[in-house]
Amino acid sequence: MSVDRVLVSLVLPVYNEAEVLEQTHARLRAVIDPLPERFLIYYVDDGSQDETPHILRRLAQEDPRIRILTLSRNFGHQAALTAGLDHAEGEIVISLDADGQHPPELIPEMIALIRQGYDIVQTQRVDVEQPLSFKRWSSALFYRLINVLSGTPILPGAADFRALSRQAVEALKSMPEYHRFLRGMVAWIGYRTVILPYRPQERLAGRSKYSLRKMLRLALDAIFSFSLAPLYLGLSLGIVLLFLALLEMIYVLSFWISGNTSRLAPGWSSLMFVILIVGGMLMVLLSFIGLYVGYIFQEVKRRPVYLLRKDTE
16 A cells, blocks of 8 residues: 555544534544545434534535535444445545544554554453443443354454454445444454554543443344354253153153052142243243344345435535
8 A cells, every 4th residue: 555545534423422523523633634644534424413414514614524424314323334334435444433432543553554464453442440330241241142152253342443444344345234233243254353452531522322222232133143042042941841851751650650640649830830931931932033033024125224314525
């Protein structure tokens, strides 16, 4: 890559970030303006309902490098990232959040690592000094669970703050699935990867847009998109129940063979207990199957991951 000809695209999903956009863009400019590469900045408006669209238009008038992608509604963070990756030009594409927690000061180092031959520069959040919170605890549990269930190892603390070569971007664009978990998809493509640790910074303003419901939805997308373990769990439970049923049959037959059938007391309570256990396990297994069928149903409809309301350059 010739330094003066390299085009780098920055992709920033935004949703109701009017309080931080001007600070974020000023911070970005302070980092990229001295660099020799050429830059395009893609702000993906994920259906914002505050002043975000007006601020983006004003920033675009001041900085010709800005490209605005406006989604028709709020499709979610992963869909907004996908829209940015689909439209991003250049040999290097860097995605980061607009809330200030992903430090743009790492951009020069990320570009340098791509130049060394890596296709993926994956950042890893390091926040050991921060107090234990529900979000940290649940995040650690999620990564442990997904790495046990999935055949695709996903780096704990991985963020959607990463740099991709054009080859890696094209690989992601060739994966059109509706339920998207980009951290898993990036790990799955398997190109040459380097890990870049970073310490998350405080949000410039506002609060996180990832509610508990959205985090649970993302976790389900990750588990059911990258693992068949829930189905194997149901199969294993079925085998255990069959084995217990065989033992019960041998136990009952032993009374008939020995002629001690009088000792067989009516077992209403134990029978109900077994029925409830079996029924509960069947319901869990059917729920797993139903979720997979639902995912298949949404995939075969071939609906787009996102829709653009406006594409302003």
